[in-house]
Amino acid sequence: MADNTYKVTEVVGTSTESIHQAVRNGVAKTAETVRNLDWFEVTNIRGHLQDNEVGHFQVTMKIGFRLDET
Amino acid sequence: MADNTYKVTEVVGTSTESIHQAVRNGVAKTAETVRNLDWFEVTNIRGHLQDNEVGHFQVTMKIGFRLDET
Amino acid sequence: MADNTYKVTEVVGTSTESIHQAVRNGVAKTAETVRNLDWFEVTNIRGHLQDNEVGHFQVTMKIGFRLDET
Amino acid sequence: MADNTYKVTEVVGTSTESIHQAVRNGVAKTAETVRNLDWFEVTNIRGHLQDNEVGHFQVTMKIGFRLDET
Amino acid sequence: MADNTYKVTEVVGTSTESIHQAVRNGVAKTAETVRNLDWFEVTNIRGHLQDNEVGHFQVTMKIGFRLDET
Amino acid sequence: MADNTYKVTEVVGTSTESIHQAVRNGVAKTAETVRNLDWFEVTNIRGHLQDNEVGHFQVTMKIGFRLDET
Amino acid sequence: MADNTYKVTEVVGTSTESIHQAVRNGVAKTAETVRNLDWFEVTNIRGHLQDNEVGHFQVTMKIGFRLDET
Amino acid sequence: MADNTYKVTEVVGTSTESIHQAVRNGVAKTAETVRNLDWFEVTNIRGHLQDNEVGHFQVTMKIGFRLDET
Amino acid sequence: MADNTYKVTEVVGTSTESIHQAVRNGVAKTAETVRNLDWFEVTNIRGHLQDNEVGHFQVTMKIGFRLDET
Amino acid sequence: MADNTYKVTEVVGTSTESIHQAVRNGVAKTAETVRNLDWFEVTNIRGHLQDNEVGHFQVTMKIGFRLDET
Amino acid sequence: MADNTYKVTEVVGTSTESIHQAVRNGVAKTAETVRNLDWFEVTNIRGHLQDNEVGHFQVTMKIGFRLDET
Amino acid sequence: MADNTYKVTEVVGTSTESIHQAVRNGVAKTAETVRNLDWFEVTNIRGHLQDNEVGHFQVTMKIGFRLDET
Incomplete structure (x- = not known):
């Protein structure tokens, strides 16, 4: 391997x-x-508010993927 | 602006x-x-357990709002 | 108490x-x-990806429980 | 509840x-x-020094309280 | 004191x-x-971008003030 | 050693x-x-409040101990 | 939206x-x-010193931009 | 799965x-x-010094293992 | 410069x-x-375990490189 | 000033x-x-244990002092 | 080198x-x-307030310098 | 003691x-x-790169030593 x-x-x-x-x-x-997506990790959860309600959840995440052999 | x-x-x-x-x-x-709520950011996710199950999810968040002009 | x-x-x-x-x-x-589970606190949210989609959400958490009197 | x-x-x-x-x-x-104070969490412990001794301990803390039902 | x-x-x-x-x-x-503002501490520096330039600097800060004696 | x-x-x-x-x-x-307790490290200081006073101080700590030779 | x-x-x-x-x-x-730059967040402020003065301020920042619809 | x-x-x-x-x-x-050890993550690297040299490297790590099905 | x-x-x-x-x-x-690689900074050290031994050390790092003048 | x-x-x-x-x-x-000690800030609270009791509390702190004018 | x-x-x-x-x-x-000052890194930005205005900006920083060969 | x-x-x-x-x-x-060096703790691992390879590993660490009795 x-x-x-x-x-x-x-x-x-x-x-x-x-x-x-x-x-x-x-x-x-x-x-x-x-391609070759392998894992994700959430680093922040926030969102914007409009009309006194949640407009969008905005989730920041790291996404890891394997690089091809050369 | x-x-x-x-x-x-x-x-x-x-x-x-x-x-x-x-x-x-x-x-x-x-x-x-x-009023004028603008955004939120989650800073902690926890909860209390009762009878071996989740009783309540307790989500701490910062909520930002615009101050009126003076 | x-x-x-x-x-x-x-x-x-x-x-x-x-x-x-x-x-x-x-x-x-x-x-x-x-037994005597009392609270939990989420410390990490991640997951692994397969076929370009979320395979599993993996949530790390601390779980607190009361020790019995001796 | x-x-x-x-x-x-x-x-x-x-x-x-x-x-x-x-x-x-x-x-x-x-x-x-x-009113309805429920918990506190210490986030910083510092103090100022005078005459080469501790003048005051200054403890920053978050204090949580329950909002009344409306 | x-x-x-x-x-x-x-x-x-x-x-x-x-x-x-x-x-x-x-x-x-x-x-x-x-009133009685005493100190500030910067906790975040960010801003929004428009037309490929900095629109506003947005500086989050804690501001401490002394409570009156009762 | x-x-x-x-x-x-x-x-x-x-x-x-x-x-x-x-x-x-x-x-x-x-x-x-x-047994063989060796050190501790405080990671959180909090407490619950009742009747507008500190009910209990709750101090989270890591405690390290030496595993026996096998 | x-x-x-x-x-x-x-x-x-x-x-x-x-x-x-x-x-x-x-x-x-x-x-x-x-293109479509939307926000920035400063994550580190440092610099190198030469001849006992600040040579350059070096500011690390995250810059967010919107991905086009597909 | x-x-x-x-x-x-x-x-x-x-x-x-x-x-x-x-x-x-x-x-x-x-x-x-x-058994069923799956991953580790280093959370601290320290050590003690004796006779002006490194005595032991002490590496704190989290070790994850899969719980058996019940 | x-x-x-x-x-x-x-x-x-x-x-x-x-x-x-x-x-x-x-x-x-x-x-x-x-090209123009300039520095690296380690942000995480972990690894996966197989057959009760370290399979791979997995070291996450930031790598900085200079952008060409335009 | x-x-x-x-x-x-x-x-x-x-x-x-x-x-x-x-x-x-x-x-x-x-x-x-x-001399001219001005403030302190606690950054770590730990201690060593002996005979199943706290031997010493060990409190790491930053201490700030004013440099003399030149 | x-x-x-x-x-x-x-x-x-x-x-x-x-x-x-x-x-x-x-x-x-x-x-x-x-002498031989090499770099700095800002670790805190705060200040004290007087008469409802910023009195002084107080910037904590680490400053690195090369030790002479022996 | x-x-x-x-x-x-x-x-x-x-x-x-x-x-x-x-x-x-x-x-x-x-x-x-x-003298009287007692422990170290690694707080940062980085390095500079030259010719597409690691030039030097640069390890920041705190080193603790006992002050003499007075």
């Missing part, structure tokens, strides 16, 4: 529904351009 | 259902007495 | 559904072997 | 005697204007 | 010019409604 | 008197079931 | 003049290759 | 040689009494 | 041997596609 | 009695060789 | 003008007694 | 070889001018 290297990218996924849906949305968007 | 000032208040919202519902409950309660 | 002592154990609950379900699963598993 | 909301206020209690007395002083002062 | 108690409030001052001006603006706005 | 291994356990000691007594109480309770 | 996703990039802007100019320089350089 | 639960234990491994050897020693000692 | 801007990328280098070799492996892989 | 500069030194005060006495002991020892 | 060792000293520079001037003042004062 | 006081100094040890050798080098240099 080789000594793989992984790259970590940071994204903010958003959702009007829930925190876990914001995670899924951020992962889905990232998967459009990056 | 003026140099607005925002105030940050800290509340703990609770819910027997989920973490995102605890956020919504805390925001709704805050909106009863404060 | 006596000066109780509490012990804190650290577990990682997982769920394919949501973050709050991962908390409930971790609590339920812990309750099989420990 | 309802989904209560709690507010968190931050104060600095001081004492020439000890750290725990500074906590008690800060709580007592807060109790003059706020 | 009495055992004073201090309260800490959290505000976000903003400025289109600089970080230190954002601090001054936040202090000035706070001084309109609170 | 051998390469010892230490285990770290986390407990919350409580006291109605002071922070240092809460540490002592937590250590004493731990010593009932663990 | 769609569930946007944002990407976060980390850069170090530098300036011989001031901290806020280092922020502006880092933003300007980033804007040469990235 | 089931929703596994993992437990996290904290140990301090030591070595007169190197930091990575201290990790290996701590893992080996833990493996004597726990 | 110009006001350079640096970009920071985050990678996880791995090694079956040691922590410092994991750093070297991550740097070498990054150097295949990025 | 001049733009004073302060230096910060780090010491560990110890006491068999209490945490606040450990602070006082560390300040008293520092005052033997440094 | 030898394996240099650096020492890190902690100072608080102050200024009535700005944060970056407080940094410069602290560096200038340090340079009166220490 | 007396209530000893310890002083903590901060140094950066470097090595072209490994992280643990950088620790040893920093300790050895410190031991040239300070």
